[in-house]
């Protein structure tokens with residue numbers, strides 16, 4: 379069974395991005411800038427934001443983090459986004475979710491200029507993706523990272539049956555739509571399963587490529603997987619483990635041990651899809667810089 383090593387691919391990709399940032403700096407005298415807004419003190423969000431800022435700096439981009447108090451009003455946040463939309467030094471804007479309850483997340487998504495929406499959440503970017511204009515949109519980072527993994531591991535996709543479990547706007551829906559596109563690295567027949575799907579194993583056991591984005595530890599078991607399938611595990615779930623120092627460990631939506639006896643290739647958790655998500659955020663930020671500077 380082949381382990382699809384997202385940690386290694388993300389390192390390769392970050393090195394490639396760093397080289398591109400340096401060469402574009404020579405041409406333009408400028409580097410891409412990513413601004414991340416965090417509202418409130420959610421500990422998991424703080425870790426994500428710190429990691430994004432650190433990786434950004436490692437590859438030579440400018441990273442700015444705007445920290446706002448938990449009682450920030452929607453208007454203040456939208457005004458801040460408006461200023462960033464008009465700031466030529468900012469090529470990517472990201473508002474870390476979840477947001478406090480007084481702020482409408484969709485209003486925030488709509489406020490970000492689609493040409494700086496490096497998360498790819500704006501309906502204009504999602505709409506362009508659905509229409510197949512991948513070179514004229516930002517693809518949301520997790521599905522984009524999975525596409526990159528499939529490509530770098532030469533996983534055959536054309537005509538294959540891809541089953542996506544999960545239909546969130548940030549993972550499941552863009553993922554399924556990507557796999558449907560008539561592109562060299564996609565071109566699948568696609569099925570989407572969700573919490574109302576009857577008999578999920580009926581569908582998953584027909585998948586040549588199975589993508590799990592559910593948020594339930596070990597949901598996909600060996601009996602749900604077709605022998606030889608490629609299994610991509612998006613899930614990040616915390617489970618108690620007294621044997622570890624922290625008392626917990628991270629696992630995916632796939633029962634790794636059981637499924638690895640059946641699948642031909644799999645992403646581990648951690649070290650699979652996760653590291654790719656940040657790398658693709660930086661790739662999108664570089665792409666924004668290239669578009670704005672016509673490079």
Ligand code: NDP
Nearest residue numbers: 520544545546549572573591592593612613614651652655
């Ligand atoms: P959401 O909670 O937004 O969506 C979960 C989806 O799974 C929903 O569509 C839901 O269906 C479906 N679902 C939930 N329970 C079941 C069930 N019992 N049977 C079938 N379908 C079910 O989660 P996200 O898409 O944001 O994230 C999914 C997982 O991926 C999480 O563990 C998250 O932490 C992880 N994640 C990892 C990333 C990475 O970089 N590796 C990035 C983003 C997320 P319904 O629509 O009917 O409610």
